[in-house]
Amino acid sequence: MDRLSALLSNFQIKTKVFGHGTLCGQHAFDISEKVGHIHIIKKAPLEIILSDRSIGISEPSLVFFSMPTPHTFKSIDEDGVDMVCATVAIGNGLNNPLTLGLPACLVIPLSQMAEFNKLLELLYFEAFDNRCGKAEALNHLMDYLVIRMYRYAIQENLIENSVISGLADPKISKAVQAIHDHPSQNWSLETLANEANMSRSRFAQYFKEKVGVPPMNYLTEWRINLATKYLLDGKPIKTLHKNLGYSSATSLARSFQQRLGLTPKEWLVKQAQLSNYNAN
Numbered sequence: 001m002d003r004l005s006a007l008l009s010n011f012q013i014k015t016k017v018f019g020h021g022t023l024c025g026q027h028a029f030d031i032s033e034k035v036g037h038i039h040i041i042k043k044a045p046l047e048i049i050l051s052d053r054s055i056g057i058s059e060p061s062l063v064f065f066s067m068p069t070p071h072t073f074k075s076i077d078e079d080g081v082d083m084v085c086a087t088v089a090i091g092n093g094l095n096n097p098l099t100l101g102l103p104a105c106l107v108i109p110l111s112q113m114a115e116f117n118k119l120l121e122l123l124y125f126e127a128f129d130n131r132c133g134k135a136e137a138l139n140h141l142m143d144y145l146v147i148r149m150y151r152y153a154i155q156e157n158l159i160e161n162s163v164i165s166g167l168a169d170p171k172i173s174k175a176v177q178a179i180h181d182h183p184s185q186n187w188s189l190e191t192l193a194n195e196a197n198m199s200r201s202r203f204a205q206y207f208k209e210k211v212g213v214p215p216m217n218y219l220t221e222w223r224i225n226l227a228t229k230y231l232l233d234g235k236p237i238k239t240l241h242k243n244l245g246y247s248s249a250t251s252l253a254r255s256f257q258q259r260l261g262l263t264p265k266e267w268l269v270k271q272a273q274l275s276n277y278n279a280n
Contacts (some may be wrong), residue, residue, distance in 0.1 A: 003167045004151060006180035010229055011091030011098050014143040017135070018087060020127035023073055024080035031068040036088040036099070038146060039063040039073075042124065043082040043108075047074040048105065055105060062113065062149060064106040084127045089156065098150070098223050101162025101212050106153075113152060113213045116250045119145060161212035169210050172196045172203070176211070176218075182246045183223050189216060206260045219245075227252065230273065237264040 001009070015038065023046075029037055039062075046057040049072040055166050057063070065071065066088070075081045090098045104251045110116065126134055153159050157168040166176040175195040179187065193203035207215040225243045230240050237256075238249040246252040257263050262270065 001177070001183050003154060003173060003177055004147075004190070005247055006177070007098055007163070008147060008150075010226060011096045013143055013146050014216070015086045015139055015146060016089075017084065017127070017138040017142055018136075019085040020083070022080040022082050022093040023075050024078075026072060026074045028070070028072040029085075031070055033087060034068050036067055036069070036073070037063075037065045038086050038124065038142065038149075040084040040120065040145075041081060043080075045076040046081045047076060048072070049074060050105065050161065054084070055107065057107065062108045062110060062145075064088075064107075064146075064149065065104065066102045066106070067104070069104050071105070084123060084138075084142075086139075088146060091225070091229070094130070096164040097222065100221075101164070102159055102170050103266075106159070108149070108152070108158070112156075114146060115152075116145070119148065137187045149184065161210070163211055163218070166211040171198065172207050172210060175203070175215070179215075179219050179222055183219075183226055184243050186245060187216075187219055192219075220255060223252075224256055227256055227264070228260075228267070231268055 041057055041061045041063060044057050044059050044061070048055040048057060048063065051070055073081070073083075092098065110120065110207050115178070119141065123138070123145065126137045126141060131137075150164065153164055154168045157165060159168075163176060167173050175192045178185075178192065180193045185191075189200050189204060192207075193200045194209075196203050198206065204214060207218070211218055213221070223246075227240055227244060230243075231237065237253055241247070241249045241252040244252060246255065253264055256267070260267055
């Protein structure tokens, strides 16, 4: 697979456009659904108020909250701010490689994203027009926009200390991709360093600098994240160990509990409870 496909095929991105139009005054965005947000600011200026700071937006921008983050938008201009807003659910929870390590608020001026112009024009057209199938069209366009945003972040190396920065780095991207593509392989620090054509010590240090965790820790995180996905898909834990590089179902269950603090069965029960709570 290419650098991004393994992430996207295992951790689905699902958006839901809930607002489009002109914001006048101030508005706080609800995070009770435990999802992130993406906002396309078509017209500025705007102030983003977070719990610990404020961010001034002086030009049209893409604003991305990968995690549930309390935030308030305040229009500065009396004419208001034109925008399209959506919730973003990534993968099967908050702790997955597409969210871990990302900044609380990622802001990318649209002027830096000229390749997005046609997509944004289509998004605006759907948002500010009334045609049948509008809601689904907007959601699918926003899904694609988020994928394009991740691709852009990798190409431009916009994000530090995350798997995205590891995939963007020419020195270790092959090693990161090897983990993603072949989780069942009996990886060691030495074999992963060979993928990067680096010494063990230099690879371990450099990987941690770029990704934020040591390589073997990231390997475990990737395998356990895949295990959560497979469990939600209805696959029993006893059938997963070989595909995830563990010698037995017991060793996988032990690693799962060490990583998430729950046994696979307990974790599934908790996910069902959360799903029922959100449904109500």
